[in-house]
Amino acid sequence: MAHTRRNIVFGVLAAAIAGGLIYVTVRPEPVPVDLHEVSRGPLVVTVDVDGVTRVVDMFEVAAPITGVAQRSPVEVGDPVISGETVVARVEPVSPGLLDTRTRLQSEAAVREAEASLHVAETEKVRAEEDRAYAQSQHDRIRRLLDRNVASLTQLEDAQQRLAVANAALDAAEARITQARSSLERAEAALVETSELGQNPACCTPIYAPSDGVVLAIDTISERPVSAGNRLLTVGDPAKLEIVADLLSSDAVRLPDQARASIERWGGPHLEARLTKIEPAARTEVSALGIEEQRVDAIFEITSPAVERAGLGHDFAVFLRIVEYEEEDALLIPLSAAFRVGDDWAVFRTSDDRVERIWVELGRRNARFAAVTAGLTEGDRVVEHPSDELTDGALILERTTFSETPQ
DSSP, X not given: OHHHHHHHHHHHHHHHHHHHHHHHHHXXXXXXXXXXXXXXXXXEEEEEEEEXXXXXXXXXXXXXXXXXXXXXXXXXXXXXXXXXXXXXXXXXXXXXXXXXXXHHHHHHHHHHHHHHXXXXXXXXXXXXXXXXXXXXXXXXXXXXXXXXXXXXXXXXHHHHHHHHHHHHHHHHHHHHHHHHHHHXXXXXXXXXXXXXXXXXXXXXXXXXSSSEEEEEXXXXXXXXXXXXXXXXXXXXXXXXXXXXXXXXXXXXXXXXXXXXXXXXXXXXXXXXXXXXXXXXXXXXXXXTSOEEEEEEEEEEEOSOGGGGTTOOTTOEEEEEEEEEEEEEEEEEEGGGOEEETTEEEEEEEETTXXXXXXXXXXXXXXXXXXXXXXXXXXXXXXXXXXXXXXXTOBEEEEEEOOOOOO
């Protein structure tokens, strides 16, 4: 009897050991995971883009006449006062050197003008003789008419001939004036640059169009310019704005007067405000060879000027433009959500196992998404779920941390 009881005990122990070995062998290994607790917090969605600064009001000073711009009297960075500081001087263009053909043509033109003047002077002498004769005839007939020897008709004819003679004399004098002017013009064509000499008072001074500093000078040294050529640029660097180059699809989503943070310019973060989006986009080719429609957005810097000391014209900056923000959103990391068809899903923990649940996501930024349905505050979800994870799988928490939404 005792022997039988001992056999039964040994049998039970053997069965228990065998069952334990089978359980350990069949039981699945838990999957190590990282967990995140669903919480509420602010959500900020931004459009991140590079930009450049520029002076709000820039004035490009151009040459008013064709000539030679003298060496610049100012340098880049020099302060200028509107209407007082001379920023450029332009000397009117001098006549060029004459080649052989042009000189011969000009000399022939001078001789032609001299001959025309001689003809005009000869015609004047003739007109003076005609007028003197007409005057004497007029006077003689008038005396005869006083003695009733001549008729009134004869006097009227004499008066008419005298008037014609006077007009012919005036025309001859006008032709002389015309011929002299033609001669002077022909002689002026023969004047060389060396004959003009240097006149220190000949240059046209150009004054600063506004207060500020010289931002750029096209050419410092003396050079020929045409009317309308840009000489330099003036502006006030204390009045800056930012130009950001955006995709048109990003620009249309920005709210009116969207705020932005200015970073990576070499100083503390600054604040800015959207003032205008240009009405027309342009086509540009990206580095990947893709055509994109891009548009400029203009931002006003709202931070005090003392906080951006050293920031000047055409400096590079980085902008984080706030497209959307919500103060109290239910947030999960984007790394916890995954696609199943057209829907979103997450793995939620329940004790030491997970279950796959469907969720609806709202707005999102680069790290977090707002949950509109499927989860509640305090739920714990798996971050970076691997392919080993399935619905109902056994898990082992690897680390526990809570990431603060930014």
